[in-house]
Amino acid sequence: MIKIKGLINKYRVSIRFRVMLICIGIMSVLMLVNVYNYVNINEMIENINLVYVNNFRLNELKEELLSVQSCMTEYLENKNTDSMENYYRHVQIYREMMSELNRDVIDGQFYIMEKNIFNISEAYIECTDRAIEYKRGRNAPKYRMEYLQSDKMKRYLTSYIDSLNNSRFKANSDNHKIMIDVLEYTQKISIITLLIVIGSTLILIYAATTRIMFPLRRLAATAEIVAGGKLDVEPVEITTNDEIGVVTKAFNKMLFSIRAYIDKITENMERERILQEKELLMNTHLKEAQLNYLQSQINPHFLFNTLNAGAQLAMMEDAGKTYEYIQNVAEFYRYNINNNKIVSLSDELEIVDNYMYIINVRYSGDLSYSKDIYEDVTSVLVPSMILQPIVENSVRYSVGVVGRKAHISISITREDDYICIRVSDNGKGMTEDTINEVLNEDRSELNDYKHDIQNKHGSNGVGLKNVIARLRLYFEADNVMEIYSEGSGKGTQITVLIPYIDC
Amino acid sequence: MDGEKKRKWFDPFIGIIIVISIVAVVVTVINFTEVRNSIDMYCDSKTAEQHDVYSHHYVILTDGNENELWKDIYNYANEYANVNDAYVEKAGDNLIEEYSKAELMDMAILADVDGIIVEGDDSGELSMLIDRARDNDIPVVTVMTDSPESMRNSYVGISGYDIGLEFGERVVNLADEGGKEIHEIMILLSKGENSQNTMYLSLMERLSRDCNFDVDVRIIDSTTSFSADEAIRDVLINMNNVPDVMVCLSDGITKSAYQSLIEYNKVKGTYLLGVALSDEVFSAVRKGLVKCAISVDKKQMGINCVDALLEYENTGYVSEYIMVDTTLVNIENVGGLIYDKNKGSD
CATH class of the missing domain: 1.20.120.1730 (Four Helix Bundle (Hemerythrin (Met), subunit A))
Structure with missing residues (x-):
């Protein structure tokens, strides 16, 4: 038998x-x-x-x-x-x-x-x-x-x-x-x-x-369970080699394929969702930065045109320094108005130059500014408006320190797989708590970020946190900025780390 | 998992059903075989081979086939013959018509049997038939009564002379015992029976030695049915005084005599002596109705008949007279004899 x-x-x-x-x-x-x-x-x-x-x-x-x-x-x-x-x-x-x-x-x-x-x-x-x-x-x-x-x-x-x-x-x-x-x-x-x-x-x-x-x-019975939506069932045991055995084998294969397909779709959806979220966050950051900036600069177009008119006037009156000043201010605002999301590192340095010129005029040449640039990396693309807020922060921490002329230096070097942009000042320095507060901000929490933006709204710059958040989003890396300060009155060094991709 | 597999391969319920089916089929097959065998047994045409086959075919011819004496003798003879590769047929037993002994003898000769056992008589017809059988190379043995004039090969029977003397001795003893005075003696014998004549003669010879007896001899015609019975009644009715002793020289006369004595209430006045071949006479002896009787060894008689034929068949010679033992039956030994008889028939 x-x-x-x-x-x-x-x-x-x-x-x-x-x-x-x-x-x-x-x-x-x-x-x-x-x-x-x-x-x-x-x-x-x-x-x-x-x-x-x-x-x-x-x-x-x-x-x-x-x-x-x-x-x-x-x-x-x-x-x-x-x-x-x-x-x-x-x-x-x-x-x-x-x-x-x-x-x-x-x-x-x-x-x-x-x-x-x-x-x-x-x-x-x-x-x-x-x-x-x-x-x-x-x-x-x-x-x-x-x-x-x-x-x-x-x-x-x-x-x-x-x-x-x-x-x-x-x-x-x-x-x-x-x-x-x-x-x-x-x-x-x-x-x-x-x-x-x-x-x-x-x-x-x-x-x-x-x-x-x-x-x-x-x-x-198994098919009925699967039809009810429960795909997580044991494969049906194949005991015979007849038509039912063949159908059972096909059913098991089909069940396996459906499960694999659903897993793949779920994974793709998750990935797409993350991408969409990232893009949304990116746009939000940029918009917020621009908004903050525009809010702080009332009607920049009008201002820009006015500045151009002022520059024309200064040229007609042979006031060369005034003309140059107004021209720099005008350049600075033009850069912002262009609204480019991604720019080259040289563009960023240029806007920093304009800013420093303007700031120097404001502070009557109390600020010295130096640059040490590794030219090979100036073509690297970065999110716009990442250097100016850092420099602005350094200016704010440097100016007003009694008995010392403020100095801002920028160096761009390549270290291993990173491009290091260091902005150093000799200002009052940052406390450890402040540094931690700035660096440990959760980058993924959009709402917190908005909250942060709102909190900083009263400050003059778009803020270091904004810069960090945008860098993290853009380069998909956590370690995008380092802040080093030896203590009170010993200045601050902020280093931006950009992953170097050899083109 | 193993349990599941075992359950798959062996389902007890299905197993029981299969076992029941197999048992049913086997029982049916056995049943059918038995039924067929039994039907074959009843289908006579198919069963010849199931019977015993013998080399010799003997026939026994008597005047009274239904008589218990002859039935017993036949059974003993056939039983012994079967052991010796022979079969004994009781002539006329299965025929729808009744035939005389002579006609049955004629049939046996025509049927070319291997031997004939016949109850002899004095008739010339039977002697002639016996001679014809001998002419046809068929050996003939007479039994109980002889056909002395014929060419029969052998006679198996009792010695009438000795029995007659024995009867005489018994009568004398009864007289000597003194219980009752004995003067009148009646002797009843069948008509035409040679052996009884011999008995009568020897009986008379013994009685003549004592002259005190009055002997009355009556010959009973027992050639036709019921004639003996009627004749004995006539004798008893017509007599003024019943005899002191009645001596019956055959079993049939003995039976009729004691029945008549009972009927006419004359048992106490008469001593009855007879021949005991049937159960009735044995029973009568036990009841005291018959004082004593001479009994013949029927088994020995049947065996001796077959033995004589076989001996002649084998050697061509056989003794002309073969005597069979007799026994005196009385109230003392009748119980044992009946017991032995029943035991033998079992």
């Missing part, structure tokens, strides 16, 4: 084949049982029919005996050829019928009687033959004597045959009754057997179809 099951599983056996196999098996069993019952009952009926056969034969034997006697008598009376021919024909038939009789000494009255009938018949035929011969020889006393003898033997024989027939009929009647009873019993047994076999086969059909359909029902 296990071997057959193994073979069925090993080789692909279709459900149709299995169902056909079951049907053929059951039909074969039913057919065999029916054929077996039919053959047996048929044989019994044949046997029952044979019961009276010996009675028929004995009747025929007696008829033939009487015919022999009649023909002999007729010949003895008339001596015609027809009678003689008939006599020999009947003797021949009678002999043939005699040959069916028992001749052995067998224990049983029927057999002994048959033996006696046979032997007396032999004697009888010899007697009749002699009578015929004597008749032909015209020996009247002899054939008369033989006739009487044969008549006596015929009487014995008819008595024997009748007795045997009678005894056999009695026994056969009893046997026939018993056989009929047995046949009825057999028919009942056949019906009961057939019912048992039918019942068993029905149960086997139920069991077999349940077994065939079990994987399909399991698959259907």
Whole structure:
């Protein structure tokens, strides 16, 4: 059984084949049982029919005996050829019928009687033959004597045959009754057997179809769970190699593919969401910076035009320094108005130059300013307005320190994979807490940033935090700025770290 | 997991169903086989080979096939014959017509049997048939009564002379016992029975030694049915005084005699002596209705008949007279004899 099951599983056996196999098996069993019952009952009926056969034969034997006697008598009376021919024909038939009789000494009255009938018949035929011969020889006393003898033997024989027939009929009647009873019993047994076999086969059909359909029902149950939206289910076990096995395998593959596809879509959506969020934050930062700036510079266009008019006036009045000052201020504002999001590092340095010029005019040349630029990196693109707020912060911390001329220096170097932009001053320096407050601002929290912007709104610059936030967003790095101050009155050094990408 | 696998491979419910089906099929097959065998058994045409086959076919011919004596003798004879590869047929037993002993003898000769056992008589017809059988090389043994004039090969029977002497001795003893005076003795014998004549003669010889007895001899014609019974009644009715002793020389006469004595209430006045071959006479002895009786060993008689035929078959010679033992049955030993008889028939 296990071997057959193994073979069925090993080789692909279709459900149709299995169902056909079951049907053929059951039909074969039913057919065999029916054929077996039919053959047996048929044989019994044949046997029952044979019961009276010996009675028929004995009747025929007696008829033939009487015919022999009649023909002999007729010949003895008339001596015609027809009678003689008939006599020999009947003797021949009678002999043939005699040959069916028992001749052995067998224990049983029927057999002994048959033996006696046979032997007396032999004697009888010899007697009749002699009578015929004597008749032909015209020996009247002899054939008369033989006739009487044969008549006596015929009487014995008819008595024997009748007795045997009678005894056999009695026994056969009893046997026939018993056989009929047995046949009825057999028919009942056949019906009961057939019912048992039918019942068993029905149960086997139920069991077999349940077994065939079990994987399909399991698959259907799992499919229903999946259809309900729960994809996190165990793969359906494949127990057969038929169509259901193939479908189950395909279902498992499909389930796996759907799960992988959904994971991929979720990942892409997450990535897109992060990108959108980043872009939104970027724009927000820029807008906020510009807004802050514009708010602080009321109507820069008007101011810019006014400054241009002032510069024209200064040139006409030959006031060269005034012209230069106004020109620098105008350049500074133009840079802002251009609203470029990404600019080169040289542009940033240029706006810092303009700023420093303006600031120097304001503070009557109290600020000294120096630059040490590594020219190879000035073409690097950076978010706009990142240097000016830092320089503005340094200016604010440097100016007003008693007994010391304020100095701002800018150096741009390349260190390993970074471009380092250092803005140093010799001002009052920054406390540790202030540095930490500036650097540890959470860059991802947009709302906090807005809050921060609002808090700093009253200050003159767009603020270091704004710069840090935008650098972090743009370069996707945390470490974008370092602030170093040795302490009060010892100045501050702010370093901007830009990842260097070799073009 | 293993449990699940086991459950998959073996479902007890299905297993039980399969076992029940197999058992049902096996039982049906066995049942059918048994039924077929039993039907074959009843289908006579197919069962010849199931019977025993013998080499010799003997026939036993008697005057009274239904007589218990002959039934017993036949059974013993056939039983012994079967052991010795022979079968004994009781002639006329299955024929719907009744035939005389002579006709049955004629049939047996025509049927070319291997041997005939016949209850002999004095008739010339039977002697002639016995001679014809011998002419046809069929050995013939007479039993119980002889056909002395025939060419029969052997006679198996009792010694009438000895039995007659034994009866005489019993009568004398009864007289000597002095319980009752015995003067009148009636002897009842069948008509035409040679052996009884011998018994009668020897009985008379013994009684003649004592002259005190009046002996009355009555010959009963038992050739036709019921004639013996009627004849004995006639004797008893017509007598003024019942005899002191009645000696019956055959089993049939003994039965009729004691029945008549009971009917006419004359049991106490008469001692009845007879021949005990049937159960009725044995029973009568036990009840005291018959004083004593001579019994024949039927088994020995049946065996000796077959033995004589077999011996002749084998050697071509056999003793002309084979005597069978007799026993005196009286109230003392009848119980044991009935027990032995029943035991033997079991």
